[in-house]
Amino acid sequence: MAEKEEIINIAEGLWQQALNANSYYLIIKQYNNYFKGYKDEISISSAFYSVAYQAMQDALFIELSKLYDKTTGVINLRYLLKLCEEYKCLPEYREFPDENGIIVNAPYIHKIKTDEEWYFKEYIEQENKFQELFGSSYTDKINKEMRASEYIDFLVKQYNSINTITEKLTRQRNKIYAHNDRELKFNVKECLENNPLRFSDIQILIDYAFDVTRFIIGALTGSEKATAYANIDDWKGTLDYVKLGVKYRDIEIKTQTESFIEEYFTE
Numbered sequence: 001m002a003e004k005e006e007i008i009n010i011a012e013g014l015w016q017q018a019l020n021a022n023s024y025y026l027i028i029k030q031y032n033n034y035f036k037g038y039k040d041e042i043s044i045s046s047a048f049y050s051v052a053y054q055a056m057q058d059a060l061f062i063e064l065s066k067l068y069d070k071t072t073g074v075i076n077l078r079y080l081l082k083l084c085e086e087y088k089c090l091p092e093y094r095e096f097p098d099e100n101g102i103i104v105n106a107p108y109i110h111k112i113k114t115d116e117e118w119y120f121k122e123y124i125e126q127e128n129k130f131q132e133l134f135g136s137s138y139t140d141k142i143n144k145e146m147r148a149s150e151y152i153d154f155l156v157k158q159y160n161s162i163n164t165i166t167e168k169l170t171r172q173r174n175k176i177y178a179h180n181d182r183e184l185k186f187n188v189k190e191c192l193e194n195n196p197l198r199f200s201d202i203q204i205l206i207d208y209a210f211d212v213t214r215f216i217i218g219a220l221t222g223s224e225k226a227t228a229y230a231n232i233d234d235w236k237g238t239l240d241y242v243k244l245g246v247k248y249r250d251i252e253i254k255t256q257t258e259s260f261i262e263e264y265f266t267e
Contacts, residue, residue, distance in 0.1 A: 015213035021063035107145035
């Protein structure tokens with residue numbers, strides 16, 4: 001089915017952009033977390049890290065801008081959802097074999113996040129009341145069973161709910177990352193102050209992009225896409241090696257100094 005292949009192709013392309021954005025975001029967070037503890041180690045290549053940090057910030061915003069681009073005629077997350085609404089080629093239920101090898105249908109499972117509770121308010125209240133009957137209550141996130149059409153409808157409403165964040169992203173993109181805005185005249189600080197995007201906002205945008213693309217790819221292909229590279233946190237190991245190298249460098253300098261003093265200044 002041509003429509004199905006088109007949707008898979010677009011979903012995988014957008015998923016890759018989400019993966020790229022998350023990679024940059026995670027490394028930026030690592031930089032902020034490690035800077036104090038490894039300040040001396042980072043200072044050894046301060047120019048490299050400074051340029052790399054700025055480049056990753058730019059790359060992060062460029063990837064997010066493409067995912068949430070509101071320009072007419074582009075491929076973005078909303079366009080992908082629109083295709084799913086129009087073609088209706090996502091299977092309403094998951095199919096998998098039971099213990100006897102018989103193919104059975106089951107709804108999709110969504111773990112409700114804190115920022116999604118507004119959408120599932122009635123369901124959460126019912127679940128909590130049900131638990132109270134048995135003398136217990138939910139302390140963890142609640143799972144919601146949904147058909148594919150319900151899931152897509154939820155994702156569309158979720159997209160609309162983050163409009164304030166995507167509008168700020170669009171303004172930053174238009175005035176800083178995509179154009180040299182004449183009105184702004186390189187006064188980047190003013191634009192950032194008027195359209196602030198916090199780490200929590202970036203996380204919401206990345207999480208949503210994964211929610212959309214991973215669900216659609218999973219429903220159409222049965223595969224589960226990753227949200228990060230397995231070795232994304234290996235920078236700390238590199239900094240630890242640098243710290244060890246600095247330690248041995250200091251020991252070597254001390255040893256050579258003592259040897260020099262002993263050779264030339266000791267009778």
